[in-house]
Amino acid sequence: MSRRDGTTAAALPWLAEVQTPPASLPADAPRLSPLMVDGAGRPIATVAAWERRRAELREQWLDYMGRFPEERGPVSLTVLEEDRDTGCVRQLVQYESEPGLPVEGYLLFPENPEGSVPGVVVLHSTITYSIRQPAGLEGPESLFFALKLAQRGYAAFAPRCFSFQYREPGSRDVMACVHWLKARRPDVRGMAKLLHDARRAVDVLESLPIVDRERIGAIGHSLGGKEALYLAAFDERVKATVSSEGGVGLAFCNWHAPWYLGEEIRREGFPMENHQVLALVAPRAFLLLGGNHSDGDRSWPFIEAVQPVYRLYGAEERIGLLNHRQGHAVPPEAGERAYAWLDHFLGE
DSSP states (O other): OBOTTSOBOOOOTTHHHHTSOOSSOOTTOOOOOOSSBOTTSOBOOSHHHHHHHHHHHHHHHHHHHOOOOSOOOOOOOEEEEEEOTTSEEEEEEEEEEETTEEEEEEEEEESSOOSOEEEEEEEOOSOTTGGGTTTTSSSOGGGOHHHHHHHTTOEEEEEOOHHHHSSOTTOOOHHHHHHHHHHHOTTOOHHHHHHHHHHHHHHHHHTSTTEEEEEEEEEEETHHHHHHHHHHHHOTTEEEEEEESSOOSTTTSSTTSTTTTOGGGGSTTOOOOHHHHHHTTTTSEEEEEEOSSSSSGGGHHHHHHHHHHHHHTTOGGGEEEEEOOSSSSOOHHHHHHHHHHHHHHHOO
């Protein structure tokens, strides 16, 4: 595959592996409703028919989550700190996620980029030191996503999740942020705020002269894996995504928490599930990482459900599940494959 600078994107010799179902599914693997039928139950056999159904699903999910304005305004960054100790530039910056709402993030990029570079939104996990994790300042090296990407030639931006930005430093009281959000925006669920802020992070990358707007990706682990899924689904600027151990199924982890989707998703007969969200990503590239903790073999039905959508676009190679079977972690080999996935699909 040729990059815009004339070099060749890395091949994925393991592609068939991530597109092959496990030998057997665990007993708790879900049975999902078919995607390839329209609202009237008629089979979907064309891209045009799917695009109509896709628009319906997108609106249903936005109606459920609540909506932020599409217009987010220009980006203005203030650099608070900077270092160059790791072979790249690492800046702690402040900007506004919404008018009058400051938020911090780490921006990392090569010291001397040659031409434009791809940009990646990096979404941190549930950890008190938040953005210091992807920036390579605290925590396990395997989760230094933004640092590793900058050292590979990317511009990487790691914003602080609102549930860590708007509470007392070191506090574990997530409900304080839920109450804060409800007081400000009683019409939205937590996931809508997470999505809005992730989209704002894409705005930040697009504001940088060194970033190629046609080569923007996303990666996240745990909490960040959830955010990466929804960002990929609802922002078509994101061309390639890796979601690690977010728990793709609504029953796989705490999607019912009020800072995500709320208790209603546990109601008997709730008609929505995340294979509908994942289908919105097609035909853009999406890799699900699991370790048989939040994601893994039981996540396969979600990949299988969206494969027909990808086939409609002739993009079968752009969806996959990598199960490293090492729990809620990112072992080094899985991390390297995640970076290779982004190299491959953002190098086109």
